[in-house]
Amino acid sequence: MNQFPTIRLRRLRTSATLREMLAEVRLSPSQLIAPLFVREGTGIRREIASMPGQFQHSVDTAMETIRRWADKGLPAVLLFGIPDKKDAVGSGAWDDGAATQRLIGEIKQALPHLVVITDVCLCEYTEHGHCGTLCTRPDGTVDVDNDPTLISLAKTAVSHAQAGADIVAPSAMMDGQVGAIRSGLDEADLNMTGLMSYAVKFASSLYGPFRDAAESSPQSGDRRAYQMDYRSTGQSSREAHLDVAEGADMLMVKPAGAYLDVISDVRRQFDLPLAAYQVSGEYSMIKAAAQAGWIDERAVAVEVVTAIKRAGADLIITYFAEQLTEWLGE
């Protein structure tokens, strides 16, 4: 008996050229979306302590950064606004003169081909840090009041779209938010504004660094009464089905790296373009381990983002977007 194998899978791994020819998953800068935090003021470029390499910008410095990104070949940004003043309902979110709206206008003037996506949520704009207007339930628990929040979200999306946003991305996890925003946009004659739904968004501890960046931590409680429970993936297709029925143009799964099963599930069930969001905690963990010298930042970031692509995401929202465009170009 021949004790040596006839079939040798290693044959196809022998050279870099062969491995390159046979690579099934390829990352390209054209699939990446870079998040950016914009606040009021001028000349501000404040590094976020828990997210090395990420900044809060004012509109002017944001423009410098975004020009650089566009020059490097990044196709799209996802904007998050940070107001100076917060209130109970988050009215700063639909202020046409707020930093986000001004930045959208400037981008569209200077870089008309860059795709501008905006996060539509209220947590940065409410003094309590929840994603909508609060109510008290009969048993005394304080919760986000779904339906009044829908009106605020629709006003916010319309304000972003009027400023020139190409795509609005509601992330508040209110029931009916996609439908409310779609009709708000249509009534305002904005029927060509796209809608990327954070359809499958889990209540995740991986958003921790983002809440420092966006100054949006809930002052009491958490978001488990509206974001999904990570133990119940059965709800992901219901969430996605509803958003499709309500008019979403694209779906999103968030977080990404620990939810590859969910990404591949949604990919199989739906034919809409699918985005995945590699969130702040996923970024910060890689950065921290790399800074400690424990992992190779570039190799790990490329591997993890490739895995998110392999799971079925068409587009990836990642804080590594700028670095990835450099790495992929080399």
Ligand code: PBG
């Ligand atoms: C707004 C929003 C959050 C993130 C994106 N949109 C925070 C949250 O839901 O608490 C998180 C993004 C990240 O962690 O990078 N609701």
